[in-house]
Amino acid sequence: MARFSGNLGRKMAILAAALAVAGMIPAAALAQRDPVYASARAAGQVGEKVDGYLGYVTPPPPALKAVIDELNIKRKAVYADKAAAAKATVEEYALTSGCLLISQTKPGEKYQGPDGTWQTRGASPPLRDSRCP
């Protein structure tokens, strides 16, 4: 009896693990960048702006513009939500995020410098606003 229930317990554990993995897949897919955005970012067509949103380094083709504009709308929604919870303005929260996002750029990616010009991220830390943490 004990052996049976042990076996069953193991089977249940495997089933639970399988279900957990199955449940993880959509979440993992959601957590990834849109391929259009990812390639445009890698190609330096879009960059991180000081204000916390994505900007166009070169005039975007309509398909790219649609993707990036939507991402910026989603970013604004998240900023607004989180800013309200933190008792800050959307702009304050967005600028703070911009500081962090510029720091997180990978070499070769574009970001906006404090003077508003597009910079290419190198191996050294990026040029950031003096208020950035």
Add this chain to the structure above:
Amino acid sequence: MAGTGNRLRQLRLAAMVALGSMMTAGCITVKAPDKPIVIELNINIKQEVVYRLAGDASQTIDSNKDIF
């Protein structure tokens, strides 16, 4: 001797005035635009606010990787 010194000084003054007027003649006048100049960076945002929000914003970025 004092006279030549004075004259030199006068000459120098005259040269400076001439140079000054030449420079103003070469100036390009710039009119202020009709529309207000919009500076996108909100300079009213204080550093202390940015520091306060940094930890929270960092978590937000990490948990929304699809849009960042």
